[in-house]
Amino acid sequence: xxxxxxxxxxxxxxxxxxxxxxxxxxxxxxxxxxxxxxxxxxxxxxxxxxxxxxxxxxxxxxxxxxxxxxxxxxxxxxxxxxxxxxxxxxxxxxxxxxxxxxxxxxxxxxxxxxxxxxxxxxxxxxxxxxxxxxxxxxxxxxxxxxxxxxxxxxxxxxxxxxxxxxxxxxxxxxxxxxxxxxxxxxxxxxxxxxxxxxxxxxxxxxxxxxxxxxxxxxxxxxxxxxxxxxxxxxxxxxxxxxxxxxxxxxxxxxxxxxxxxxxxxxxxxxxxxxxxxxxxxxxxxxxxxxxxxxxxxxxxxxxxxxxxxxxxxxxxxxxxxxxxxxxxxxxxxxxxxxxxxxxxxxxxxxxxxxxxxxxxxxxxxxxxxxxxxxxxxxxxxxxxxxxxxxxxxxxxxxxxxxxxxxxxxxxxxxxxxxxxxxxxxxxxxxxxxxxxxxxxxxxxxxxxxxxxxxxxxxxxxxxxxxxxxxxxxxxxxxxxxxxxxxxxxxxxxxxxxxxxxxxxxxxxxxxxxxxxxxxxxxxxxxxxxxxxxxxxxxxxxxxxxxxxxxxxxxxxxxxxxxxxxxxxxxxxxxxxxxxxxxxxxxxxxxxxxxxxxxxxxxxxxxxxxxxxxxxxxxxxxxxxxxxxxxxxxxxxxxxxxxxxxxxxxxxxxxxxxxxxxxxxxxxxxxxxxxxxxxxxxxxxxxxxxxxxx
Amino acid sequence: xxxxxxxxxxxxxxxxxxxxxxxxxxxxxxxxxxxxxxxxxxxxxxxxxxxxxxxxxxxxxxxxxxxxxxxxxxxxxxxxxxxxxxxxxxxxxxxxxxxxxxxxxxxxxxxxxxxxxxxxxxxxxxxxxxxxxxxxxxxxxxxxxxxxxxxxxxxxxxxxxxxxxxxxxxxxxxxxxxxxxxxxxxxxxxxxxxxxxxxxxxxxxxxxxxxxxxxxxxxxxxxxxxxxxxxxxxxxxxxxxxxxxxxxxxxxxxxxxxxxxxxxxxxxxxxxxxxxxxxxxxxxxxxxxxxxxxxxxx
Numbered sequence: 001x002x003x004x005x006x007x008x009x010x011x012x013x014x015x016x017x018x019x020x021x022x023x024x025x026x027x028x029x030x031x032x033x034x035x036x037x038x039x040x041x042x043x044x045x046x047x048x049x050x051x052x053x054x055x056x057x058x059x060x061x062x063x064x065x066x067x068x069x070x071x072x073x074x075x076x077x078x079x080x081x082x083x084x085x086x087x088x089x090x091x092x093x094x095x096x097x098x099x100x101x102x103x104x105x106x107x108x109x110x111x112x113x114x115x116x117x118x119x120x121x122x123x124x125x126x127x128x129x130x131x132x133x134x135x136x137x138x139x140x141x142x143x144x145x146x147x148x149x150x151x152x153x154x155x156x157x158x159x160x161x162x163x164x165x166x167x168x169x170x171x172x173x174x175x176x177x178x179x180x181x182x183x184x185x186x187x188x189x190x191x192x193x194x195x196x197x198x199x200x201x202x203x204x205x206x207x208x209x210x211x212x213x214x215x216x217x218x219x220x221x222x223x224x225x226x227x228x229x230x231x232x233x234x235x236x237x238x239x240x241x242x243x244x245x246x247x248x249x250x251x252x253x254x255x256x257x258x259x260x261x262x263x264x265x266x267x268x269x270x271x272x273x274x275x276x277x278x279x280x281x282x283x284x285x286x287x288x289x290x291x292x293x294x295x296x297x298x299x300x301x302x303x304x305x306x307x308x309x310x311x312x313x314x315x316x317x318x319x320x321x322x323x324x325x326x327x328x329x330x331x332x333x334x335x336x337x338x339x340x341x342x343x344x345x346x347x348x349x350x351x352x353x354x355x356x357x358x359x360x361x362x363x364x365x366x367x368x369x370x371x372x373x374x375x376x377x378x379x380x381x382x383x384x385x386x387x388x389x390x391x392x393x394x395x396x397x398x399x400x401x402x403x404x405x406x407x408x409x410x411x412x413x414x415x416x417x418x419x420x421x422x423x424x425x426x427x428x429x430x431x432x433x434x435x436x437x438x439x440x441x442x443x444x445x446x447x448x449x450x451x452x453x454x455x456x457x458x459x460x461x462x463x464x465x466x467x468x469x470x471x472x473x474x475x476x477x478x479x480x481x482x483x484x485x486x487x488x489x490x491x492x493x494x495x496x497x498x499x500x501x502x503x504x505x506x507x508x509x510x511x512x513x514x515x516x517x518x519x520x521x522x523x524x525x526x527x528x529x530x531x532x533x534x535x536x537x538x539x540x541x542x543x544x545x546x547x548x549x550x551x552x553x554x555x556x557x558x559x560x561x562x563x564x565x566x567x568x569x570x571x572x573x574x575x576x577x578x579x580x581x582x583x584x585x586x587x588x589x590x591x592x593x594x595x596x597x598x599x600x601x602x603x604x605x606x607x608x609x610x611x612x613x614x615x616x617x618x619x620x621x622x623x624x625x626x627x628x629x630x631x632x633x634x635x636x637x638x639x640x641x642x643x644x645x646x647x648x649x650x651x652x653x654x655x656x657x658x659x660x661x662x663x664x665x666x667x668x669x670x671x672x673x674x675x676x677x678x679x680x681x682x683x684x685x686x687x688x689x690x691x692x693x
Numbered sequence: 694x695x696x697x698x699x700x701x702x703x704x705x706x707x708x709x710x711x712x713x714x715x716x717x718x719x720x721x722x723x724x725x726x727x728x729x730x731x732x733x734x735x736x737x738x739x740x741x742x743x744x745x746x747x748x749x750x751x752x753x754x755x756x757x758x759x760x761x762x763x764x765x766x767x768x769x770x771x772x773x774x775x776x777x778x779x780x781x782x783x784x785x786x787x788x789x790x791x792x793x794x795x796x797x798x799x800x801x802x803x804x805x806x807x808x809x810x811x812x813x814x815x816x817x818x819x820x821x822x823x824x825x826x827x828x829x830x831x832x833x834x835x836x837x838x839x840x841x842x843x844x845x846x847x848x849x850x851x852x853x854x855x856x857x858x859x860x861x862x863x864x865x866x867x868x869x870x871x872x873x874x875x876x877x878x879x880x881x882x883x884x885x886x887x888x889x890x891x892x893x894x895x896x897x898x899x900x901x902x903x904x905x906x907x908x909x910x911x912x913x914x915x916x917x918x919x920x921x922x923x924x925x926x927x928x929x930x931x932x933x934x935x936x937x938x939x940x941x942x943x944x945x946x947x948x949x950x951x952x953x954x955x956x957x958x959x960x961x962x963x964x965x966x967x968x969x970x971x972x973x974x975x976x977x978x979x980x981x982x983x984x985x986x987x988x989x990x991x
Contacts, residue, residue: 309804309805313806316833316866
């Protein structure tokens, strides 16, 4: 089979970073599927991209598809023709499906029956004929989050397409899209190698690009990292390159040069969070830190310009960074002139949620809830007061100038303002940290006070949204209730004394006091159901078996620490004594299948036979042990107590016929099984374990 | 230090007008009603609609009451200038034409780091959106570059490209000054300089005071209501151009109310929706009128 390499380059005006990264992942799938569907064998598909191009380089594409002959079997001859020998509906339908006339029908034998059949021959098709339409389909088929039209054409792409290179070996493949015809000319770097550059063949594409001052995505990322590392060595600094900004920076250049600029010493007095954000988010520059972790005056920028003009480019960037930092400093200094209480009053003008009221009202609820969290956690009065105070001030910074400008520093700025206003350090820190955890793996607040405020904020939102009948749906979660629930779970995991159901009830009560009407019991049930769902997901994501997670969930436990430690203990017990646990689960299932709850759990001890008595005594012992173990949160001991029932129950089922003909005997034995199931109830649903094993 | 060779503010406007005139743009004068951006000029909003080719450029004074800083901030103004270019259909070399224009105002693109950074544009009050970029020179945002997809809720076909230069920023950069008030507006034959501050500093102080402290909220609400009614009356009489002018008046009254901090969140949203519906209605009426004219011409 002869093969050639294939190149498709879609040249466009500057593509935005995130959609470009998504398209880099989508392109090989789309192209690979199209080649496969056309029957063109091919090798590896490599994606190459820069802001102005998205390209696929495919190695070893077959020059033609394989010719094929296939026989398709249709209905039995008897059903294909009627008594007069005319084709039936079945036969006509079969022919239509295969695109042939009735005359083309043959007869084949299958399992001794005669069937009609057709032979379909596909001649080999030349790749040169297939690749054009395939490429056109791929260009039109990329799924951009937002696409656009341009000029007088109606085709859509992420930004205007300006050129197309499509080569099969050394030959140009004819591709047309939005009035553009393919050729072999790619475009070089805007400044360093403007204009067209001929690509002789796919294999020379990367060299042509490099000659035209264009590096592929990965090569740019590597070059930027190398140059940053060099600068770090020279300057004795550590550069912070958060992934999201770094990804953008890589997609904003074709030929990167890393440069260092500086800003005024005086900006080091402004909270470094807004300084860093101004540089990272607004200017796509990276902050640099001294070895001791303090912010330095140096910032790192990545230029796409001609390095002959580095000095002017640095100077220009320094001027812009100065203006940005001036703004940040101005906002901070202006904010310091206002008292947090004044901001708090402005929150009465800011809607939290139309039906749930203003942010001022939310703050009032948070104060009470945060205090309650601290109280339930067993904290002293001073700590409870701190939690209330921190919740009181937590949202004030939302109307500060700095947070209006640097939204993602909400909380953090509030912490600075609280500190400046002479609030207790614990309170200031709690305000700063109360949005945590903001994403998976984020740090939790460092203090109980911070955790109490964080829980109150998130739980208040969840309970409110459930109360107005707007729980999160698959596609809609504008108040980030799912993330909030995960946050509450992570936080409460560290506060095992705080009962989630109790908190939900307090929170809903606060909404009721505010005048919101809803069915409190129903909503409370829905909220704990929601938390149970999140807990189950989290436990499964930790690697727990779905049946173990279900077994714990069925007991109705929603307190995060208890739920997760129970799952872990159950998993551990099953890990150590798999056979015993499985066997116990099977016995439990058998017992509950037979059991008749109407018979109760009272058993006349005197009437019991030997095996029955053994089970009865073991069950009594297990009941006591389980109760004691659960009372002191020794869940593994509870499991061990249940495990002790395995011998007696197995022996019982072996030695005793439960469904005795004597009704009295039968009922006694059934009641005994009811009793046997009893100690399991608060531990785990062993039936769920048996179903899977 | 002002670079000797850097163009003055007025020379930049002259240069851009000449450059874009040479590309086939009709040089317009600004619209004489208060607007928040050059986009609101009929030469952009209305001419973006419909099938007829159109190319125009103009300098537009813009008013954004909330951005006022009493003349105390070197970068923020409540009244400033945009240089606006609109070409429909967008030419294939729109970006190259733009880069060529920078050289005319003393910013050689090859000597700087010029980037097209994603910035999708949306005007809730105009019912308009488009995709494009903000253009950075050495990290400074100097231009908005947008392919309009929809204006007044109507699909744009063919698609216009809008290029909006922030003149003060470009002048600050070209002239290497840190405050917009130090930008040289013009120089007489003896070399005496008139600065942007000489022309507009007092203007910033007075209008900031008016916008934030003096503007009569009740009167502004009345103005809004009155112009909304006028707009409807003009639509009834099939006078879409006047109706559109009334929509602009509504928009400015809203901006002033906003600057006065007179609007709650919900109220603010309502006002935006009201401006949008009058602006949209005017656009739709203008389209209908030009369709009728096209029919008559046939």
